[in-house]
Amino acid sequence: MKLPRNLPRGRRLQPYSRADAPYFRSAGFYLRVGGLAIVVAAGLSLLLLRAWSIQVLHGKQYAKAAHRQAYRTVDLLGARGAIVDDSGQLIADTTWHVAIDADAASLGSRDAHGRWHPSALGLRELRRLSRLTGKRRSALVTRIEHDVLHSPFAPAVVIQHPSAALTAYVQERPWKFPGFKVQAEATRSYPQSAFGSEFLGLLGEVSPQELSSGAYKSAQPGEVVGQSGVEAAYDSVLNKGFVQAKVPVDSLGRIAGALRVPRQKQPPTLQLSIDMRLQRAAQNALVYGMQQSRLNGYSPTGASAVAIVPSTGAIKALVSYPTFNQKLAAESPAYLGRLYKETTTTPTLNRAIGGGYPTGSTFKPIIAEAALSAGIITPSTSLLCSGSYALGDTIFHNVEAGINEYMSLPTALEQSCDTWFYRLGAAVWGHDPQAQGTLIQQWARKLGLGSEPPIDLTGATTGYLPGPGRTFERRFGFPWTEGQTINLAIGQGALQVSPLQLAVAYSTLVNGGKVVRPHVGEAVIRNGVRSVLPFKPVRRVHLSPYTSAIRQGLYAAAHGSAGTSTSVFGTFPIPVAGKTGTAEPDPVSSWYASWAPFDHPKLVVVVNIEHGGYGAQAAAPAAKRIYQAYFHPNGH
Numbered sequence: 001m002k003l004p005r006n007l008p009r010g011r012r013l014q015p016y017s018r019a020d021a022p023y024f025r026s027a028g029f030y031l032r033v034g035g036l037a038i039v040v041a042a043g044l045s046l047l048l049l050r051a052w053s054i055q056v057l058h059g060k061q062y063a064k065a066a067h068r069q070a071y072r073t074v075d076l077l078g079a080r081g082a083i084v085d086d087s088g089q090l091i092a093d094t095t096w097h098v099a100i101d102a103d104a105a106s107l108g109s110r111d112a113h114g115r116w117h118p119s120a121l122g123l124r125e126l127r128r129l130s131r132l133t134g135k136r137r138s139a140l141v142t143r144i145e146h147d148v149l150h151s152p153f154a155p156a157v158v159i160q161h162p163s164a165a166l167t168a169y170v171q172e173r174p175w176k177f178p179g180f181k182v183q184a185e186a187t188r189s190y191p192q193s194a195f196g197s198e199f200l201g202l203l204g205e206v207s208p209q210e211l212s213s214g215a216y217k218s219a220q221p222g223e224v225v226g227q228s229g230v231e232a233a234y235d236s237v238l239n240k241g242f243v244q245a246k247v248p249v250d251s252l253g254r255i256a257g258a259l260r261v262p263r264q265k266q267p268p269t270l271q272l273s274i275d276m277r278l279q280r281a282a283q284n285a286l287v288y289g290m291q292q293s294r295l296n297g298y299s300p301t302g303a304s305a306v307a308i309v310p311s312t313g314a315i316k317a318l319v320s321y322p323t324f325n326q327k328l329a330a331e332s333p334a335y336l337g338r339l340y341k342e343t344t345t346t347p348t349l350n351r352a353i354g355g356g357y358p359t360g361s362t363f364k365p366i367i368a369e370a371a372l373s374a375g376i377i378t379p380s381t382s383l384l385c386s387g388s389y390a391l392g393d394t395i396f397h398n399v400e401a402g403i404n405e406y407m408s409l410p411t412a413l414e415q416s417c418d419t420w421f422y423r424l425g426a427a428v429w430g431h432d433p434q435a436q437g438t439l440i441q442q443w444a445r446k447l448g449l450g451s452e453p454p455i456d457l458t459g460a461t462t463g464y465l466p467g468p469g470r471t472f473e474r475r476f477g478f479p480w481t482e483g484q485t486i487n488l489a490i491g492q493g494a495l496q497v498s499p500l501q502l503a504v505a506y507s508t509l510v511n512g513g514k515v516v517r518p519h520v521g522e523a524v525i526r527n528g529v530r531s532v533l534p535f536k537p538v539r540r541v542h543l544s545p546y547t548s549a550i551r552q553g554l555y556a557a558a559h560g561s562a563g564t565s566t567s568v569f570g571t572f573p574i575p576v577a578g579k580t581g582t583a584e585p586d587p588v589s590s591w592y593a594s595w596a597p598f599d600h601p602k603l604v605v606v607v608n609i610e611h612g613g614y615g616a617q618a619a620a621p622a623a624k625r626i627y628q629a630y631f632h633p634n635g636h
Helices: 027-057 059-070 120-133 137-150 164-172 208-213 229-233 276-295 326-331 333-341 360-373 409-415 418-431 439-446 470-476 482-488 499-510 547-559 619-631
Strands: 071-077 090-102 108-110 116-118 156-159 180-189 203-205 224-226 242-248 269-272 302-308 315-321 383-386 388-391 394-397 404-407 521-526 529-532 577-583 589-596 603-610
Touching: 090 164, 116 120, 116 137, 120 137, 120 156, 120 164, 137 156, 164 180, 180 326, 224 229, 276 302, 276 315, 276 603, 276 619, 302 499, 302 619, 326 333, 360 409, 360 418, 360 439, 360 499, 360 547, 360 577, 360 589, 383 409, 383 418, 388 418, 388 482, 394 418, 394 482, 404 409, 409 547, 418 439, 418 482, 499 547, 499 589, 499 603, 547 577, 577 619, 589 619, 603 619
Parallel strands: none
Antiparallel strands: 071 242, 090 156, 090 180, 108 116, 203 224, 269 521, 302 315, 302 603, 383 404, 388 394, 521 529, 577 589, 589 603
C-alpha cells in the first residue's frame, strides 16, 4: 500500500508486517491486552487503597509518629499542691521565681553516652557569665552537665536564684549572652514565712538511693520530692510529677524552636489539723518557758510541745525549738546545706516526735493504771510517803525529805510523792516476782510507749522502754533488778519517751481507752471537693474501773491545796488536770502532761523543756499559755 506523503507527522501510520496482521485481529491478542489492563488497574487500585489506609484508617497513628520525630519531650518541674491549716489559711503554696537558663545545644554537644561537653565558644560564654556572677566556670559547667544528663532537651539552670540586678543585666543584653536566657521556674512559697518547719518538712531532689528503695514509687530522676514532714508523707498527693513540655527539633535532633509548655492542672490541696493561731501561741509559750527556766538558774538547750485532740488524735499544734527558717531553706541551697551539717543544736530534729527523754513523774499515772488493772491496789490503798525508801543498801530519796504520812492514790498523785510510787513499784515486783515487774512495761506499751507512733510525719522515735532481757544487759552491762523497776516507777533511769508518745498515752487515759492515731493531715481538697482522711484508732485498751481516781488525782495536782502545779493553774478559769515531771540526772528536764477541761477533755497538752528544771517552774507555765490561746478564758 502506498502512503500519502503529506500526512501530518503525529498522524503518520506505522507499517507492520503483512504476516503479523492476523495476530492483531485474533482473540489471543485481545485477551493479553485485557489481562494487562486488569493488572494495571489492580496495581492502581492497590496504590489507592494503600493511600486511603495511610490517610484515613491510620492517619492519626502516623501523624503522632511524625510528631514524635519532630518534637522531643521535656520534663519540667511542676507546681506542688497547696497546704492549708484547719481553717483554710494558706501555709505553703507554689510561686514562680526567675532563673538563668543555658541553651546547652548552643554551648556544647552531647556524646554517644548522653554526656554534655562544652565547645570552645561555650567555654568563652560561660567564662563571661562566671566573671559577672562570681561563680566558678567549672561549677557552671557541672550544673549544665547534671541537667542535660537528667533531661537532655530541657533548659539547663545555671543560676538558680539570680539577684534582681543580675537578672536585669542579662535581660537587657541578649546579644552579649546569646547562650543564656532568664526564665520563670516553679518553687515552693511560704506565705507565713518561717512557720511550721516542724511539720511541713523539707524538699529536695530525689536521690538514687531513694529511687532504688522504692520510697517514691512514681518519682523520676531529677524530680523534687518531700524529704521530711508532711511534704514527704503526702508527696503522692502534693507532687504530680514533671510537666511534659515539647520542644521542636530538626532531622538531626537539634532544637529548632521554642519550648512549648502545656497548661497545668491545679494539684490537690492538703488541709492540716494544725491551728495556725494555736501553733504561734505554742511557739511563744516555749520561748516563755525557757525564759522562766533561765530565771531559775537553768540553761535550757531546747523545748517541744504537742497539743492533740484526745478523742481523734488530731494534732492542733506541734512545736520544736530550736528550729529553722523554712522559707530560707527553700530559697538558699547554702543555708539548707548548713542545716543538714549542724549537729550541735540539731535544728532539723523535731523534738516533739523525735526527741527521747526520761519522763520523770509524768510516768506515775501509767504505773498507777497498771497496778489498778491488776488489782494490786485500789484508789483507797494507803501507802507510806516518807523522806526515803531503802531497798537493801540502796536508798531512794523523796523531794520532801521531812514528810512522813500515809496517802491514797489521788493524794499521792496530787503531791507527786516519789517514795509512795517507789513502794508501788516494789508492790508490782512482789505481786509476781517471776515477771520482774514487767506489768509496768506491758501497760506502757498498751498506751503507746516503746514503739514508733503511727503519725503521718517522718522522724518519730520509738523511744526506749527498759526491761529485763539481753537487750538491757548488752546496753548497760548489768541485769535488770528490782531496783530498776522501782526507779522506773517514777519515770527515771533508762526510760526514753517523746512528748508525742506521752500525749497519746494521756489521751488514752482520758478518752476511755482508745489509743488514737496521731495525725496532722486532715483532708484532701480536689476541685473544691473536700475528702476527709481516715485515721482509725490503733487499738482499744480495757482500762481499770478505777481510772477515774487517776484523773481525780491529776485534777487535784493542778487545783488542790497541795498540788504540784496549783501555783500555776489554781486560779485558771478552765479546769485543768495535769502532772509535773522533773527528769534526772542533772541537768534535769522539765515536763508537764495535762488535759482540759477536766470533765470533758478537748485538748491534751504535753510540754518538755530540755534541762529546764522543775516541771512547775518552766513546762507548766508554758502549757498554761497554750491553754489560754485555745480556750480564750475571760475573753483574752
